[in-house]
Amino acid sequence: MKKSIIQASAVIKSTFQSPRGIFLTLVLTSLLSYGFGLIENNYAGAIPRLDGTKLSQSQVNELPKAIANKILGDASFRSSLRKRELEITQVTSKTFGNPCEFKFGEVCTREYNPIEGWEVVVRVRKDSWTYHVDKSGKQILLDPKVSTLQTLPKAIADAILSDASSRSGVEIADLKITKTTPKTFGNLCKFHFGEVCTQQYDPVEGWEVIVKVKEQSWTYHVNKSTSQIILDPKVNATEKS
Known part of the structure; x- marks a missing residue:
């Protein structure tokens, strides 16, 4: 039995030392690397969490440039400042429970009629102005508590x-x-x-x-x-x- 094992080891050794054996080794290594690459790629886009859900890069919230420009345009109009003098300091993706909440209502019903959008904070001089904007950018509302001191032309x-x-x-x-x-x-x-x-x-x-x-x-x-x-x-x- 021991003699058979020694003979088998010698055959394997001689095979891998031959040019053909080297070729087979390279092929095997490539296949293994490719296999591990597939496994990594499958998990690159979404990482499983303990609760079974997936955390993806899409959860990073970015305000579309066109909507950002509209908000800055409104703040510029109200403050008489140029756009370049204003700065968006915070963007929070939000689901407003209903139009009342979206419009900064202080006393709203518990009706659930959701509006998807963002809460955006703009620095205007030393003040912070809070806006609510929907996903389409058609509704852009400034918090009515904000004091906008603009001079009428x-x-x-x-x-x-x-x-x-x-x-x-x-x-x-x-x-x-x-x-x-x-x-x-x-x-x-x-x-x-x-x-x-x-x-x-x-x-x-x-x-x-x-x-x-x-x-x-x-x-x-x-x-x-x-x-x-x-x-x-x-x-x-x-x-x-």
């Missing part, structure tokens, strides 16, 4: 005062703009003070402006280009003849 202020003067017969010098609020109106219906509007989102960027006319406060909506200046139809304005 003089050309727009002059156009509004001129309209108020024309309607009321009061000299421009005797009128006063008491409040300006940069706003994103959800659609033209809302921009035109509609009380019953569809949920269609077709945003109009502009301002809500309050003008003191004698003892009244008149509310205007104006778009960024000043091509549309709309007075609240509830205002009892007697136009000068």
Whole structure:
């Protein structure tokens, strides 16, 4: 028995020392390496966890560049700063439970009507502004608690005062703009003070402006280009003849 084992070992040794044996060794080594490579590749994309789920690279949240530009554009518009002076400091992927939560509602129902999107924090000077944005980028909402101190452009202020003067017969010098609020109106219906509007989102960027006319406060909506200046139809304005 011992003699047979010695003879078998000698045969194996001589085989691997021959050119043919060296070739076979290389082939065997390549096959083994390839096999281990397949095993590694199968686990490269997803690592099994103890609970059976898989942790993948897709869990790293990245805000699409187009949406980031929209948010920075809104912050720029509201703050009068250039985009390059602003910085997105935090992005958190979120599932908002319902539209109320998405719109920063403090008291919301427990209705579950989820909106997928992000919570985004933008540094504006020394402040941090919090935005909610949906996956499509069509709804971008700034936390209403944020104080946006933007100066109404003089050309727009002059156009509004001129309209108020024309309607009321009061000299421009005797009128006063008491409040300006940069706003994103959800659609033209809302921009035109509609009380019953569809949920269609077709945003109009502009301002809500309050003008003191004698003892009244008149509310205007104006778009960024000043091509549309709309007075609240509830205002009892007697136009000068």
